[in-house]
Amino acid sequence: MATVDIRGLVKRYGTHQVIQGVDLSIGDGEFVSLIGASGCGKSTLLRMIAGLEEISGGTITINGRVVNAVPPKSRDIAMVFQNYALYPHLTAAENMGFSLKLRNVPKPDIRKAVGDAADMLGLTPYLGRYPRQLSGGQRQRVAMGRAIVRNPSVFLFDEPLSNLDAKLRVQMRSEIKLLQRRLGTTSIYVTHDQIEAMTMSDRIVILNAGRVEQSGAPLDLYDTPANLFVATFIGSPAMNLIEAVAVRDEGRPVAVTQDGLRFGLDGVADIREAMPLTLGMRPGHFDLSREAAVGSMPFAIDVVEQTGAESYVSGTLGAHRMMIAHSGRFATAAGPAFVTLQPGGLHVFDRTTGRRLS
C-alpha cells in the first residue's frame, strides 16, 4: 500500500522538454488514469515513476521515500507493458515467478504465489504453456499475474489493453478494475482511450504537451471541464463548440453568436461586456423534436447515424455544424427540426485563455 507524490517533475531530451513541471499526488489504493493524445508525455511520466527514464528535474516520492536515484527493482512497483513483454523462452508460470526467483525466494513459496495469482486470473490450466501458445487475452493475464505475484506497493499499467480486440478489451477492463479493488493496490494507468479512463478510474489526470490540464473524478471532468482542451477531450461524440460575444440585454448578460443565436449567461461569473467566448454544448444535452417549442432553435438535419440505442444527428444550427445525440431512434432523415438546450447544458469558456467561466 502506498502513496505516490510527484513534485515539479521535468523531463528533457536535449533541449526538448517533454514533461513540463508535473505535480500530482496519488492516494493509497487510488486508481488514477493518465490520459492524453499521443506524445503528450503520459507514457514518459509512467516510465519515470517506474525508473526506466531518468528524471531531469523535480522529485518522485513513493511512500514517503524520494526514489529519484532508486533503481527500478527497489521502488516496490510492478509494471504491465503494452506488448506484455513476456519472456518468450519461459512458461507462463516461470514468467510470473521470475522476479521471485531473482530474489532467491524458496521454490515452494514461488509455486504458491504463482498458483494463487493464477487462480485469481483463471490461468491455472495454462501455467505450463509458453507465451506463443497463449491467446492475446491470456498473455495479458500472465503479464498481470507477473505484476501481482510480486505484491508491489504500486501497479503501473502502460496501455495494457490496446493490443486486444474490442470485445476482450471491455471484458478485461472490468476484470482489472475488480482485481485492483480486491487487492487495494495503488494503480497508475496510462491510456489514450477515454472510455477506459472513465470507466476504470477513481481519478483521471488529463495531460497535454507535458502539462496537467485537469485532474479529477471522471464525472467531474465530464460535467465541469476546466478548459476547452478537457472539454473537447472528454466525451464522445465530442462537445459542440461555437463562438460568441458577451453583451448586455436589458441588464442581463447574454452570449450572442455572429448569426444571431442568443444564450443566457445568468449565473456565469467573470463576464465582461464584449468578452469573446466559446460556448460548449454536449451532444447529449439537447432535446430534438419536429415541432417548435418555447426556447427552441431551428435545426436543419442532414445526416442521421443510427447505433441502435442512440442516434447521432448531424446538422446546422444557424451557421454552425452540430452533432446531437438523441436517445432512442430518430427515424426521419434530412429535413428541418427544432432543438432545445437542456438546463445546465451550456459550458462557457473565455475564448482568449480557454478557461471555464463559472
Place this chain on the structure above:
Amino acid sequence: MALAAVFVLPILVIMGGLVFYPLAVSTVDSFYRVDPMRPDTPFVGFANYARLVTDSTVQASWFNTLAYVVFAVVLETLGGLGAALLLDRIRHGRRWLLAITVLPWCLPPVVNAIVWMWIFNPSYGLLNKVLLGLGLIAQNKVWFNDQATALFLVSLVHVWRMMPLTAVILLAALQSIPGELYEAAKLDGAGPVKSFRLVTLPLIAGGLAIALSQSTVFAFNLFDEAWILAGSSIDTRSVIIQVYLTAFQSMRLSSGMALSILAMIGSLAVSLVYVLKVYRETRYD
C-alpha cells in the same frame, strides 16, 4: 505435380551433382584401392581406414585439427559475442563499424594468410618489432619453431578472418530481442549479469548454435592458413592438408577419400552436439 517438380528440380540437381553424388562416389571409392601408380582398383574393405588409424602422421594431423577447432571455436565465440554486444549498444554509426568489422572476413583466405605471414616473419615481421620495442623479448624469435605457438598463431589468423561471421550472426540474434524484455527484467530485479544470463543468452541460443557450428566446420576444414604460414610442416598440418598430401602428392586417392570422409563425420558430429544441446527455437509472436 509437374509444377512442383519444376520448382524442386534445381535444388535436386545442384545438391545432387555437387554434394551427394561426389560424396557417394568418394564413400564407395574409399573401400577400393584407387591409385594411378598401381594397376587395377581392387576392393579392400576397411583397409584404407585401418591404415589411417595407425598412421602416426595422420594421428598428428588429427591432433593439430583438434587444436585448431578448440582455439577457433573458443576465440571466435567469445570474441564474436563481445563484438556483437558492443555493436548492439552503439546507436550512431553502427553501419560503418559493422562494415569495418566484416572486412577481414571479405579478404580471400590466402591474402589474409600472406599478410599475417609478413607480420610473423622472424627477421622483418611486425610482431618481433613490436615485442622488441616493448622490451618483452630480447631478440627476434622464429615463431613457428615451437609447435604450441605455431598452432596458436595459425588459429589466430583463422580466427581473425572468421570471427566477423560469428559477430554478425550473434548481432542479428541480439537485435531480434525486444527492448521491452530488458526493461521488464530490470523491473523484475535483474542486474546486467543476470539479465544477460537469464534473458539474452537463452534468446540468442539459436544464433549461438549456428555460430558454433560454422566455427567448428570451418576450423575442421582449415587449410589455407596452415599451408601458407608453414607449408606441409607436420607441426601445423591439418587433416585437410593431410588429405591433399595423401591424395594428390602421394597419389593414394582412395586413402585420401577415406580420410576426408572421416573429417566430414567428425565436423558433423560436433555440430550435431550444438544443434541438440544449444539450439532453441524462440518465437516472439
